[in-house]
Amino acid sequence: MASPHPAPPETADVLVLGAGIAGLSAAASLRSAGMRVVVLEARHRIGGRLHTVPIGVSTPTNPGAPYAVDMGGAWVHGIGGANAPNHLYALASQLGLGCCVTDYTDSVIYAAQGRLTDGAVADIEQLYHGFEQHLHSLLHAPDPRLALMPIQAAMEAYSRERRLTPAQHSNLAFAVSNHMEHYWAGEARFMGVAALEEDVLPGGDVVLAAGYGGIVRQLAAGLDVRMRHEVLAVQYDAPPGAGAGGVTVTARIAAPAAEGVGPAAEGGGGGAVRQFRARAVVVTLPLGVLRSGAVAFSPPLELADPRKAAAIGRLGVAVYNKTTRGFYHSACARADHSPPKGES
Ligand SMILES: Cc1cc2nc3c(=O)[nH]c(=O)nc-3n(C[C@H](O)[C@H](O)[C@H](O)COP(=O)(O)OP(=O)(O)OC[C@H]3O[C@@H](n4cnc5c(N)ncnc54)[C@H](O)[C@@H]3O)c2cc1C
Structure with missing residues (x-):
């Protein structure tokens, strides 16, 4: 009462x-x-x-x-x-x-068969970098609808257009998860390409x-x-x-x-x-x-x-x-x- x-x-x-x-x-x-x-x-x-x-x-x-x-x-x-x-x-x-300075691209990655070599990790990063550039081009494309496309759909289309091998496709999916899903705490199928539009301060991470x-x-x-x-x-x-x-x-x-x-x-x-x-x-x-x-x-x-x-x-x-x-x-x-x- x-x-x-x-x-x-x-x-x-x-x-x-x-x-x-x-x-x-x-x-x-x-x-x-x-x-x-x-x-x-x-x-x-x-x-x-x-x-x-x-x-x-x-x-x-x-x-x-x-x-x-x-x-x-x-x-x-x-x-x-x-x-x-x-x-x-x-x-x-x-x-x-x-x-403590950290660098996302300087990773130690273990696959089912064991630790990946530095060269294999660099290949994955290069693949991811190419995809990221592609997303930026969608973001600034004349058709604004492309910026609202889910990142997952953009990745599938990119993979088809570039004729990625199944291994490359799976490496790209891993990198998207490692960089984007981890960073934004969301699933690639729910996040739009527009997620890339953010101001990032320079100088790296600690x-x-x-x-x-x-x-x-x-x-x-x-x-x-x-x-x-x-x-x-x-x-x-x-x-x-x-x-x-x-x-x-x-x-x-x-x-x-x-x-x-x-x-x-x-x-x-x-x-x-x-x-x-x-x-x-x-x-x-x-x-x-x-x-x-x-x-x-x-x-x-x-x-x-x-x-x-x-x-x-x-x-x-x-x-x-x-x-x-x-x-x-x-x-x-x-x-x-x-x-x-x-x-x-
Ligand atoms: C696991 C994890 C890892 C993360 N890693 C990073 C990272 O490495 N770098 C980074 O920059 N960001 C990271 N983030 C995000 C970052 O932690 C948050 O963006 C930031 O701490 C949010 O601060 P805030 O004050 O806006 O909200 P909050 O920290 O959520 O503060 C809101 C407060 O409101 C209180 N509250 C809720 N409801 C009520 C109510 N009804 N009445 C009164 N109080 C209430 C809550 O208890 C809380 O204390 C991470 C988040 C998580 C969960």
Whole structure:
């Protein structure tokens, strides 16, 4: 039964929904601009899809353990250059976080018959490179429908036109999976050629040797983050952008032991409900949550921002599985935080 005297809403200048890297970055920027910010996060931890955990126990034969393992994002893609800085990489460098340069084309590949030679790997990369060029030509073709063609269909057609042998076709399918399905976390049959239209920062990729955790902690330092606060509703006094009024956010607070997102995390939807008021709200909830309708927006997003609502409806989400393997010897050629050769 509802309390006869519900607690008055807590107030802030801005509410940030979600304590992943987007929410934490937004909150840190707003706070440094002098705003009073409260971050509402459903889980019992910050970081969202960035989650670094220690794995292994230190023993005389394995003194380096525990090792920091990123269960979610691990790579900083495109460390940038003098005219196109990558702010994440800059922050990692500033914090002295060691980085390890990686190169997708420098792979060790095992087939059923054993490890492929460097020459065989180079052949696969060359085949893939040719196909990638072909996709770019489709992307910029006069007929705009070609950009919407699924990558899988484009690959089948390319394979037929170039009369690829069955072995070449299977190598190309492997490379498409390795480069594209892995990178975009989607299946080639569902992704359009237009997926290639993205801005990629220069400078190659690195992984953070101690994981993304250091960056997450740094962004969150000093922020007012309310963990276990699952947002249920966002209600504007007036349509967003109308320039008047504020916003009320309703959140359900899970018991301390509960973990995860959604009613199941609190044992079937229990937990106290609290309201927050602010002049504005920054929504960084994942696409899957927005698509599910688990958070009620008033006015509905379809009325407040039809273009954004339509994009949320069109964009797909996928499950991205990750496995971690341990090696006795480091496969990491460089472990410093200086830019790789050739970059300024
Ligand atoms: C396995 C894996 C590997 C990846 N690898 C890379 C990589 O190598 N490089 C790279 O650049 N990217 C990678 N990514 C993608 C990258 O991790 C994400 O793009 C990024 O972390 C998303 O950040 P975000 O803040 O937008 O969202 P999220 O991190 O999802 O943050 C959203 C937050 O909202 C919270 N939330 C959800 N619902 C509610 C609610 N109702 N109320 C309150 N809070 C709620 C969530 O708990 C979460 O903390 C990877 C992702 C995965 C899953």
